[in-house]
Amino acid sequence: MKKLTTTALFLFVFLNLLKAQPYYFRHYQVEQGLSYNSVFSIVQDSKGFLWFGTKDGLNRFDGYSFKVFRSKPGDTTSLRNNVIRAIFEDARKQLWVGTSNGLYCYNDTTQQFKLVPITLNKGVWDMKSHGNGDICFIADRKLYKYNRSRRTFEEFSKHQDFEATATTFSSDGTLWVSSPEGLIRKYNKAEDSFTSFNLFKDSPPVISHWIDKIYATASNSILIGTSHQGVKLFDLATLSYKDILTFNKDKTSIYAKNFIHNSGDEYWVATESGVFVYNLKTGKYTNLRKNPNDRYAISDNAVYTFAKDKEGGIWIGTYFGGVNYYPKPFTFFDKFFPQNNKRSLSGSAIREICNDKFGNLWVGTEDAGVNKISPNGDFTAFIPDGSKTSIAHTNIHGLKAIGDELWIGTYEQGLDILDIKSGKVIRHYDKGDAPNALKSNFVDCFYQTRSGNILVGTADGLHRYNKTTRDFTLIKEVPQNFHYTAITEDADGTIWTATISGGLLYFNPKTNKHGFYRNVAQNENSLSDNFVNGVFISADKTLWVTTENGLNQFNPVDKTFKRYGTKDGFPSDVFYKTEEDKVGNLWISSSKGLICYNPKTKKIRVYTTANGLLSDQFNYNSSFQDASGQIYFGSVNGLVSFNPSQFKQNTIVPQVYITGFQCI
Template sequence: MKKSVKLLVVAVLVSCSLWSQEFYFKHYKVEDGLSHNTVLSSLQDKNGFMWFGTKNGLNRFDGYTFKLFQNNSEDVKSLHGTYIECLYEFEDVLWVGTDNGLYSYNEKQENFDLLEGTSAKQILGLMADVESNLWYIANSTLNKYNTKSGKTDSFPTDLFFNATAIIKTNDNEIIAASSNELYKYNKVSNSFISYGIKVQGDPKLPFRINRLFNLNDHVILLGTQNHGVLAYDILEGKILDMLQELKGPIYVRDFALRGKEELWVASESGIHLYNIKEKVYTNLVKDYGNPYALADNAVYALTVDDEGSVWAGTYFGGVNYYPNQYNHFKKYFPSLSENSISGNAVREIRPDNKGNLWIGTEDAGLNKFNLETGKFTNYTSKDKGGILSHYNIHGVLPMEDKVWIGTFDHGLDVLDVKQDKIVAHYNMGDRSTLRSNFIFSLYKTRTNDIIVISTSSIQSYNSQTDNFDLVGTFPEHIHYTCFFEDKSGVLWAGSYSEGLFYYDPNTGDNGNYIYNSLDAEGISNNHINGIFQDNNDTIWVTTENGLNLYDPIKKTFKKYGTKDGFPSNAFYSMLAGKDNELWVTTSNGLVEYETVTGQKKSIPRKVVCLVINSIIILVTKVRMEQCILGALTE
């Protein structure tokens, strides 16, 4: 994956009702390997692969990369159609309907066989019955192909009807549709019987059935061209008075049922969602200011995979993926048209005691985010008309009515929140004893001392002298990355390349743990990202190559990584949950880790930072999100 800017995820404990969560889609387009941004059909096969039919061939997706199957005029075993109109899996064989014939996929050889008699025909519908018959619509003619005998029966349009859709009911009945009628297949006569449906539509708009879908054992949904969704009871033989929100000028393309109650309807006007039990409706559409919204309003195909996630194929916006797991996220990103976070590259997030989060970015200064109102207040640098010394913020520390702000190579600012102005600035030289202008992080001790972690030293703020003192025995000229005071009062400092330092103010004991490839019980890496103490007072150290559990008696480390089931060897931050539960961030997602049983659950996102109590702050590689994690309520 290409590296991008950071993403902030804020986990806030809120109550959520039906449809209260936002819907965020991940987009897969040509630049991601998709053969074309127009996706006409989709399917998940027996092996779990996702298949997408486009206007430029067939795509198989394994969750990481696309494998393309396209027209090759010199290969008789290739698809000779360009538009992949429909997909269907029958008797463990994938069938591919194109604008130039119907093909069966040979899984071992990864090639295709053309079904005899379908060359140069447009295939617009596929369905199978329990008697090994594959039904398909070719140039509006319905056909029945028996895979055992190889025989094909056709139902020509001049003798029957112009077929537009076909479906097998839950009772194994075959029902086909013309533009304005339904037909039931009679096996004895090998013919069709009309249901005689009567629909009073808008005379100015043509009534046409595009799609059929089984809602339950006796109700079929009719997706129409200009009249939305109609529910037809095949037992009672009548249109039902239901799904009122889905009627009207909606051009329906496809259906999907997520679970037993959540109906998804693909249309030319976005995705229409309807909860059948609660009778709650919403319409998902493209939003030009939201990079996570649908990429296009014209949605042609829907597939719910075996995890309950939804894949939507659009006409201009490629594949749009809505994951089932961990979908209670509210994302925040810069927007010129509304109140929003000011930057993309989030570096630091800290809560104050007034219900705000202070968010430092590396590209657009500081933000105050009110958790109750959802409003942002933006602070930018002086060269951009603001009050900050620099726009690249690394350290943020709220202290009562002030916020200490560490910058990249421009020193330290102090913001008075009530006055809304900078009341102090500290820089190297002059009267300041600050050892570096690059403030990497800030930390508050249990006695409310302010610790300045810089690329040259560990210092504490001396309020009596209004200056900075070196802390303990931590050496100078070290690029420090983090600081921690454990429950016994021992001070710890992590560095960029010099390992882990410690100092005990009570005894004067101090030392430095560095990586040694010959020491199996030593620390795993010299690049320290974080230091943490859990509910059992155990010290954990995160590094760029391994998670380390510290043994204070032996002064040794037990190392964890991918060999132990974690998704990555790069660890960043940690937070205690209930009992022996830890939340651990890695370069390949967030992990819920039970330290006694060793059980792990992963959220596959690139996450970098966690903070405090029932509020989790996660920094990853794109923008800002707000999520619900009920495990951290206590």
């Protein structure tokens, strides 16, 4: 019953934290090669390239680098203007570029541009196409079209007596057009006429009726973005509207500039006050805004455009913050890092992680003390304040919750025992000359055996805690003059310990058997390195040993090790700590990413910052798995959390194109 309660508490903690910050953005700005941080239009073409229209040039992005197209004086095959307002790829994979001075057709083979004469000296934006392949676009507030069958550019209608601001096609192929005075017009093709609908007549008066964008939804309606009355929804069945998102939290009007459909009933709204993730069915929304303390937040609140890529990720163009990318979460890693607020970690260098019986998650850092994440998602930082009841140091190495107490091992400042309920240190131990004192103030790790014994690994010996006398006994079965970094117990009751420079040591308190395994030069079947970072026993009782120079699989029959490293396809030879998921995959932290390794199939999958990690470099002794299967790993830049069972496979295989070559 207690185990079920703990599991439920941990699930509750995780779901609360997930709800608090589910959106993580990558940023692409001038520092990454973007020509300008004001982005007005985004398109992914049929080949997979991303095109960004900025205030200073057209950018093509291949996922690694940007190629910029700008106006070249005297070159008639270049763009004549660098302000790119619209980009569109038609059904025949032809790319069109709308600028503040004309519409251009792009030749992908020659990488040249051809001006559409009718658009010379006209600002072009909002290109759309539907059905027969004709392209509708706006140039200086007038509607034009490219007649595909006749290959001519012409005015869209002889009866347009209004200025156009935006267009959209409903699912039946009908063209809808908005205008500055707050009207939306339905085009009647048979009569070449427009029918108007006033979208402000039943709303409170405002100083402007400007409509910036209209967007046809999948539910027979049109989203309307306005400058002074937020978002409206026009019902195509009843030909009526309603105001659905009008004010920001500070009661100022929302300026809605663009829309995109994510999935289901969820639509994203680009505004001057960030992105609104809006559910059409429930009316609930989340407002994503710039946060200077959160490096994964959206980079700017002035959001102008969206695009959805083939994988389902959303690209966002902003006015000051360049491009933001929200990848579809095939592999979702929740992130915890310092944000200078009360609901974040105090430090970045994450060390030990553990839980307690109250449902709290404890995170030790090497740069800012201990953090407690409570079941309701609150964060509490424990740092030294000079009092006897505060922890002794900010540099935390060992961490273990035992009953009502949290054991805290520090770097050269001894051992603290924290009362979890009060949050105060109730006992402190320093090294001493007495027989039952610790022999080192560098307390690196803790382990509680199945029999209840508490083992303490230090920089000078392995100790057993005496509960009755509240002191320590040096374990004689292993050498004192070793630095012990990790401890585990196998099914036979044998204790395995990792050391710095001393290799892998073991002893059995019942049988008194003890010994060691070390690296032997020229012996490929010996331990790969004597600097051992971790020991882990998998569900099939296999002993895995992580070192500074390789991963080792122990064979208990012939007492040999099978070594793994970069020669076998792993990203690094430096392995830190191991967890095992519910299907038998080993998750191993390294100095170059997080590794998922299946011992049966030998399949290796490496996760890096490109997949959503905070850092490719993880930290020593920094992992934890709760009863629900949620796994935590600590890095030098914070903590990540994930559940492998929730990962989805990305079936999109990108095409390969040669975009350039270099002679060496």
